[in-house]
Amino acid sequence: MVLEKSLRLSLKRAYEDSFELEKSTKQQRNQAIEAMAKGLTQASDEILDANTLDLLEAREMARPELITNWLKLTPERLQNAVKIIKIIAQLNDPLDRRIYRLQQQYNLPQSYCRATPLGVILFISEGFPELGAIAAAMAIKTGNSLILRGTGESTHSNEAITRVLQSALAQERLPSHCLQNFSPDIGNSLPDLVTQQQYIQLVIPYGRPSLVNKIWNMSTVPTLYSVMGNCYLHYANSGDLDLAQSMIVxxxxSQPDPVNAVEKVTVEENYKSFALIKLWKNLKQDGFELRGDQQLTEAFPEYLNLVNTEEWGLPYLSKIVAFKLVKNLSEGINFINQHSTGHSNCLVTDSYTESRTFAQRIKSTFTYINCSPQFFRLSQNEEAVYLGIANQKDGRRGLISLESLTTIKQVIEGL
Known part of the structure; x- marks a missing residue:
């Protein structure tokens, strides 16, 4: 694919600067990340003004309400991003990891594995301007260059944030091209970018399934398949319905992106009608829209609207929950495995046997039994930061963390 000369030069510089960044010390990188957090705080008014322009343009272009909500950068969201970035600077250096016991061809006692940066990471986001800043801090922490690429709705916000972050990097004398913002307005198409394996080592798309699928299908660069929504909860008749309600709510x-939102519930036959009605009333009071399959909708038309068949495999990404009647746990597991996104699924039960069966047979990255699947970008103990969740069945499956942005190098030393 023919690439514009200026774009190729920018990619080349990002790639070359990734080698320079790898030479930097962890103290330099941490100081730069702290400077990034300080710069975002000082420039908060400028960034919020830029975001206001994006919101005005989004409304003029009749962008979906979901995208507008993801785009809207409140002072609280910006300060939360600053908090996360400060904590990233304090976390242990992921490049310090050493593994001394490894499978290899040689019986040499000094051999080991060490973590190394990937090189250049392309982060493509649909809204979420503050997430680009967090991704930048994670990239710098792991010694990677980062290219930010929005999808058109966050142009002003991304430009303002990138200027602040680049200034912080320059202040700490880190390579000037290791962080770049590629605006869609300057003629770089997504197919052009995601096929540049010469310069880009990892692509992370983040947004609606339509965007992620599009990038996944066209990319020739290794890609993290990030997912959100369409998580299932199976309610066993032995389970606590109040607990199920708490888990759903x-x-x-996890605002603004409902990464692990329970949007579908499978219910076993011989359910207690009064208990389900109580659950539905409470969910409606919490602002949820409720849907159901034909059997449940015919039995409870005053509480449920009929769900379309294709909805079982799609995320709502809003406060909507659909209920499906199944014969038993086994049928529920089969239905979930067929229709969920496969990253987080839940079970409410009082049976140890049912919990072991569910844990063994469900095909998902995370399995939650009698506990909330709520996603936290900053872990509750503040010892880890996650961009999201990827659900492809390979070594990068699971939480997208600092370790996800590194790879392993085997070092074999002679005596």
């Missing part, structure tokens, strides 16, 4: 509280 809390799963939707």
């Amino acid at each position: 809390s799963s939707h509280q």
Whole structure:
């Protein structure tokens, strides 16, 4: 694919600067990340003004409400990003990892594995301007160059944030091209970017399934398949319905992106009608829209609207929950494995046997049994930061963490 000369030069510089960044010390990188956090705080008014321009343009272009909500950068969201970036600077250096016991061809006692940067990471986001800043801090922490690429709705916000972050890097004398913002307005198409394996080592798309699928299908560069929403909860008749309600409600509280939101519930036959009605009333009071399959909708038309068949395999990414009647746990597991996104699924039960069966047979990255699947970008103990969750079945499956942005180098030393 023919690439514009200026774009190729920018990619080449990012790639070359990734080698320079790898030479920097962890103290230099941490100081730069702290400077990034300080710069974002000092420039908060400028960044919020730029975001206001993006919101005005988004409304003029009739962008979906979901995208507008993801785009809207409140002072609280910006300060939360600053908090996360400060903590990234304090975390242990992921490049310090050493593994001394490894499978190899040689019986040499000094052989080991060490973590190394990937090189250049392309982060493509649909909204979420503050997430680009967090991704930049994670990239610098791991010694990688980062290219930010929005999808058109966050142009002003991304430009303002990138200027602040680049200034912080220059202040700490880190390579000037290891962080760049590629605006869609300057003629770089997504197919052009995601096929540049000569310069880019990893692509992370983040947004609606339509965007992630598009990037996944066209990319010739290794890609993290990030997912959100369409998580399932199976309610066993032995389970606590109040617990099920708590798990559903809390799963939707990871704002603004509902990564682990429970949007589908499978219910076993011989359910207690009064208990389900209580659950539905409470969910409606919490602002949820409720849907159901034909059997449940015909039995409870005053509480449920009929779900379309294709909805079982798609995320709502809003406060909507659909209920499906199944014969038993086994049928529920089969239905979930067929229709969920496969990253986080839940079970509510009082049976040890059912919990072991579910844990063994469910095909998902994370399995939650009698506990909330709520996603936290900053772990509750503040010892880890996560961009999101990837669900492909390979070595990068699971939480997208600092370790996800590194690879392993084997070092074999002679005596």
